[in-house]
Amino acid sequence: MLNHRFITEWKGAESFVEGAVEFIRKHAEGRKVFCALSGGIDSAATYLLLKKSGIDTVPVFIDHGLMRIIRGKEEREHIKKLFPDVRVVDIRSTFLPQIYAAGEDAENKRKLFKKAYSDTISRVIKEERCQLLADGTILPDIEESFGVKIGDVKESMTTADEAKLLEKNKARFVKSQHNLSIEYEVEATVQPVASLIKDQVRAVLEFFEMPVDLVYRKAFPGPALSARIIGPVTEANLAMEKQVHDIVESTVDDHYMKEHKKPLIINAAGEQEPFQAFAAISDDVTTKKVTGLVNGARTYELPAIERGELDLDALIGKATKLKGRARLFFEMAARDEGIYDVVIRSVNSKDARTASVTRLPLPVLGELKDAMLQIPAVKRVYLDVTPKPPATIEYV
Numbered sequence: 131m132l133n134h135r136f137i138t139e140w141k142g143a144e145s146f147v148e149g150a151v152e153f154i155r156k157h158a159e160g161r162k163v164f165c166a167l168s169g170g171i172d173s174a175a176t177y178l179l180l181k182k183s184g185i186d187t188v189p190v191f192i193d194h195g196l197m198r199i200i201r202g203k204e205e206r207e208h209i210k211k212l213f214p215d216v217r218v219v220d221i222r223s224t225f226l227p228q229i230y231a232a233g234e235d236a237e238n239k240r241k242l243f244k245k246a247y248s249d250t251i252s253r254v255i256k257e258e259r260c261q262l263l264a265d266g267t268i269l270p271d272i273e274e275s276f277g278v279k280i281g282d283v284k285e286s287m288t289t290a291d292e293a294k295l296l297e298k299n300k301a302r303f304v305k306s307q308h309n310l311s312i313e314y315e316v317e318a319t320v321q322p323v324a325s326l327i328k329d330q331v332r333a334v335l336e337f338f339e340m341p342v343d344l345v346y347r348k349a350f351p352g353p354a355l356s357a358r359i360i361g362p363v364t365e366a367n368l369a370m371e372k373q374v375h376d377i378v379e380s381t382v383d384d385h386y387m388k389e390h391k392k393p394l395i396i397n398a399a400g401e402q403e404p405f406q407a408f409a410a411i412s413d414d415v416t417t418k419k420v421t422g423l424v425n426g427a428r429t430y431e432l433p434a435i436e437r438g439e440l441d442l443d444a445l446i447g448k449a450t451k452l453k454g455r456a457r458l459f460f461e462m463a464a465r466d467e468g469i470y471d472v473v474i475r476s477v478n479s480k481d482a483r484t485a486s487v488t489r490l491p492l493p494v495l496g497e498l499k500d501a502m503l504q505i506p507a508v509k510r511v512y513l514d515v516t517p518k519p520p521a522t523i524e525y526v
Contacts, residue, residue, distance in 0.1 A: 131313055134286050135267075135324035143337035146330070147182065150322045154183040157262070157320050162186045164260040164316070166251060167216055169197060169205040170350050172266030172323060175334045177213065179322050180264055182338075188258045189213060192250050194243075195222035196229065196354035196368065198408075199376045200347075212344055221250055226365075234361045236421060236430070236526035243353045252314055264320040269327050270482045283324075289313060327481035329402055332394075346394040348379060348406050349482065357524040360412035360420060360473075367411060367470065370507060374409040374472050377501050382407035382476060385494050397478060404488040405479035409502075410525050415459060415471045415512060421526060422456030423519040431456035435512075440495070445515040446487050457521045459512040462499045468509030472502050475514040477523055485518035 136153040140146060158180070165180055167173045167189050180187045197205035206218050225246045232238050255263065272283060282295065323331060328349060335345045351357040355371050382404060383393040397403040412418050415433060422429040434455040436445060440462070449458035459473060474495070476488035495513065502511045514521070 131289050131316065132286055132318035133289065133292065133321065134318055135272075135283060135321045137283065137285055137325045140326070140330055143330075143333040146326075146334060147179065147337055150179050151183045154179060154185060154264075154320065154322055157318065158183070158185050158264070161261040161317070162188065162259060163262045163264050163320065164251065164255050164258065165189050165264045166247070166266075167191045167209055167213060168266070168350070169209045169347075170266070171328070171331050171335055171344065171347055172268050174212070174266075174340070174344060175323050175326075175331050175338075176264055176266040176321075178335070178338045178340075187264070188254065188260055189216045190251070190254055191216050191218050192247060193218055193220045193222060194225045194246060194354065196226075196356055196363075198350065198355060198379070199372045201376065201380050208343075212341070217254075219250055219254065221246060229356060229363045230365065232363070234418070239356045239363075239526055240353050243356070248314070255314060255316060261317050262320055263314055263316045263318075264322065266323055267321045268323050268331065269325055272324060273483065286318075328405070329396065329480065332402075342392060346392055348394075348404070348408070351524050353526065357526045358408060358410040360410055360415060360418045360525050367413075370470055370505075371409070371411050373505065374411060374502060374508070378409040378474055378476075378498060379407050381494065381498055381501065382488075382490065385491070399478070399486070401478035401480050401486060403478040404476045405482070405485060406523060407476040407488065410473040410475060410514075411470045412473070413470060415473060415510075420456045421522040421524065422452075423522050428522070429456060433457040433459050435459050435461060436515075437461045440492070440513075442487070442489055442515065446517065449487075449516040450520065452516075452520055457514055457516040460515055461510060462495065462513055463503055463511040465503075465509060467506070469507045471510045471512060472508055473512045473514050473525075474498055475523075477518065479518070479523070482523065483518075485523050487515055487517055 134157045136150050138149050163185050165177050165187050177189055191209050193206050228242055332345050356363050359371050386393045395403050419430040419432055422431055445460055477485040478488050479485040499511050502508045
């Protein structure tokens with residue numbers, strides 16, 4: 131199978147859209163195209179480019195049950211409002227039992243997602259008789275999965291060529307992606323946003339005059355909330371993760387809306403701030419290995435814990451010099467009652483390849499801590515003060 135990727139120098143959204151439409155028509159005109167919509171900005175931009183190009187497109191949202199809640203509403207409700215013609219395919223009854231039985235192995239979780247997505251996409255492609263598939267793979271996805279720079283990737287490559295590229299650069303592999311290196315019964319895969327980073331994708335959405343809540347939607351991992359549940363996923367901890375995740379993301383968004391009139395800014399370092407803001411949970415984070423990043427390679431180590439006065443600058447400095455530990459967590463609150471540890475994580479980034487810790491104001495951190503302690507099942511509240519590297523953004 132062939133993979134077609136639009137690879138171009140960024141010269142602004144209008145120029146990019148013009149070139150992307152030409153690229154899409156070159157590879158997809160006269161064919162029926164499957165397009166998976168995840169609720170995130172990358173796939174939304176892909177779908178809008180397909181529509182702009184006049185391509186016969188089948189948009190599909192796969193509801194596996196591990197998507198986040200945003201202000202009390204499930205992701206499928208948001209995407210249906212944004213794109214009324216999307217087809218929602220519900221796989222919760224078959225997929226969730228697999229995740230519950232998967233244990234805590236991080237890469238195994240990713241592989242389960244990869245199989246669930248590929249099986250569902252293959253079925254819909256067959257039902258709809260699609261000849262092509264389009265997805266929202268962006269530049270960091272390619273570089274982290276293949277260990278390459280965009281200049282090493284050609285516009286059209288076979289999956290065999292890609293396998294050789296991956297083998298050649300496997301030492302620089304960081305993580306597998308659920309939407310890369312999968313064979314489908316289509317003529318080719320089309321990836322129109324392959325050369326973009328996140329802020330450029332947002333510029334494309336602004337060009338299409340999409341609403342602010344989509345343009346500035348926080349990045350979300352392919353393995354969904356399983357990447358933010360440290361350890362095995364259960365029905366109970368998934369419900370808890372959705373609740374605390376919504377609290378963190380909405381509270382941080384509210385702060386930035388109040389201060390800046392939008393939930394995300396470009397800071398003095400050129401980063402998107404905050405690139406992501408979320409909560410992770412565990413039954414005991416002190417005993418669970420989490421992901422780190424050392425010399426470009428993924429590692430799994432226990433976190434280090436700090437207590438006392440909250441001095442963000444000092445803690446972040448200490449986190450950059452960790453030895454034998456993947457992250458540094460600052461304990462914000464602890465009590466005897468409860469079941470879950472909650473880790474608050476907010477980072478700034480240009481493109482997800484590196485990330486700095488968001489310096490959230492103390493009143494906002496206090497509001498988050500108090501909101502968590504209102505939940506009886508919460509036992510301890512931590513703040514992750516680790517940049518990428520030495521940590522990854524996510525936890526699996």
